[in-house]
Amino acid sequence: MTARDDGSVRHVPVLLNEVITALDLREGGVYLDGTFGAGGYTSAILAHPGTRVIALDRDPDAIAGGAPLVAASEGRLTLVQTVFGEMEAAVDEQGVGLLDGVVLDIGVSSMQIDEGERGFSLRFDGPLDMRMEQVGESAADVVNTADEELLADIIYNFGEERKSRYIAKAIVQRRAEAPITTTAELAELVASVVWAEPHGPHPATRTFQALRIYVNDELGELSRALHAAERVLKPGGRLVVVTFHSLEDRIVKQFLARRSARSSGGSRHMPFEVGEAPTFQLVSRGVVTASHAECIANSRARSAKLRAAERTHAPVQAEDETVMSLAALPERRFRKRRR
Incomplete structure (x- = not known):
C-alpha cells in the first residue's frame, strides 16, 4: 500500500x-x-x-x-x-x-478510480477518458462516435446491463445535441434511464465497467x-x-x-x-x-x-x-x- x-x-x-x-x-x-x-x-x-x-x-x-x-x-x-x-x-x-x-x-x-481526471470514477467528475495507457481511443470517443447497436452490444456484453438498448438510444439522442465529454454527464444520463436500486450501486456502474473494458481491451x-x-x-x-x-x-x-x-x-x-x-x-x-x-x-x-x-x-x-x-x-x- x-x-x-x-x-x-x-x-x-x-x-x-x-x-x-x-x-x-x-x-x-x-x-x-x-x-x-x-x-x-x-x-x-x-x-x-x-x-x-x-x-x-x-x-x-x-x-x-x-x-x-x-x-x-x-x-x-x-x-x-x-x-x-x-x-x-x-x-x-x-x-x-x-x-x-x-x-x-x-x-x-x-488509484485510477480515486483520480477523477483519469475518467474512471463515478464519484469524481472528470473527462470521460478511462484509458489505462493514456493513449488511443478514449471512452468519450466511443460514446460519441460508435453507432447505437455497437454501444448497446458493448454495454450488454461487457457490463451485463439489461437496459443496454435504452442506454445506447439515450446516448445517441443526447450526443446529437452536444458531445458527452465528462463522467458526470454520462452518469447522469444513464441514471435517467436505469432506476437506482435501494442500497445498490450507482445505476451507471455497469455502463462504466463496460466502456472501461472495451476501451482497454x-x-x-x-x-x-x-x-x-x-x-x-x-x-x-x-x-x-x-x-x-x-x-x-x-x-x-x-x-x-x-x-x-x-x-x-x-x-x-x-x-x-x-x-x-x-x-x-x-x-x-x-x-x-x-x-x-x-x-x-x-x-x-x-x-x-x-x-x-x-x-x-x-x-x-x-x-x-x-x-x-x-x-x-x-x-x-x-x-x-x-x-
Whole structure:
C-alpha cells in the first residue's frame, strides 16, 4: 500500500497473504507481477530472500510511482511499461529464462478510480477518458462516435446491463445535441434511464465497467496473458490470478479447466476424446475468497476471487479459441435480442 500526503492509505492489495501463499515463493526465484499498480504484491515478493521481480504496468503513472521501490530493491526489481498480454516479450528482453511465478490482479486499480481526471470514477467528475495507457481511443470517443447497436452490444456484453438498448438510444439522442465529454454527464444520463436500486450501486456502474473494458481491451489482454503465462513459466512455476467480476473469472476458470484436463469434447452424444497432456495442475479446487475481516477492512475485497495453478512439464499448447472467444463481442448475427 501507499499513503497520500494526508497520511491516508492510497491502495491496499487484495488477498495479499493468499496470493503469496499460492505463489509458493522460492529463494532466488524470478517472478512476474503483471499488474504492478502501487507495488503491493511486488513488495511482498521482494521481502522473500533472493527473489527477483519483473513488474509490468500499462499505466505510465504507475511506472513512475514505482521508482522509489526500484531504487530500494538493489537491482532485484525491473519495471516495464507494457500490457501483461505482452509479458513474453518483456521476459525475453530481461534474459532471465523461464519464471517461477506469475501473478495478475485484473481490472482497474483503486488509484485510477480515486483520480477523477483519469475518467474512471463515478464519484469524481472528470473527462470521460478511462484509458489505462493514456493513449488511443478514449471512452468519450466511443460514446460519441460508435453507432447505437455497437454501444448497446458493448454495454450488454461487457457490463451485463439489461437496459443496454435504452442506454445506447439515450446516448445517441443526447450526443446529437452536444458531445458527452465528462463522467458526470454520462452518469447522469444513464441514471435517467436505469432506476437506482435501494442500497445498490450507482445505476451507471455497469455502463462504466463496460466502456472501461472495451476501451482497454481488458478481457482480450487477460486471455492473451493466460496463454503467455503458460509459455513463460517453468515446470513447477505458479500462475495466480485475482479477478473482480464474473466476466474475468469466467475466462480464468475456463482456461485453467481446459488446460488441466486430459480429455475434451465429451458429451452424452459424443465420447470423450483423448486430449493433449495438461499444462497446468490446479493448486486448489474452486476459488479462494477474502476473509470476513478483510472484506470489512477493504470493500474491494468482497468481489475478489483467486485461482491458482502449477505449470506441468507438458509442452505448450496452441491458443484455445474457446477461451479467446470469451473476450470478444459476439458476432452480430448471433447476438441475443436485448430488452
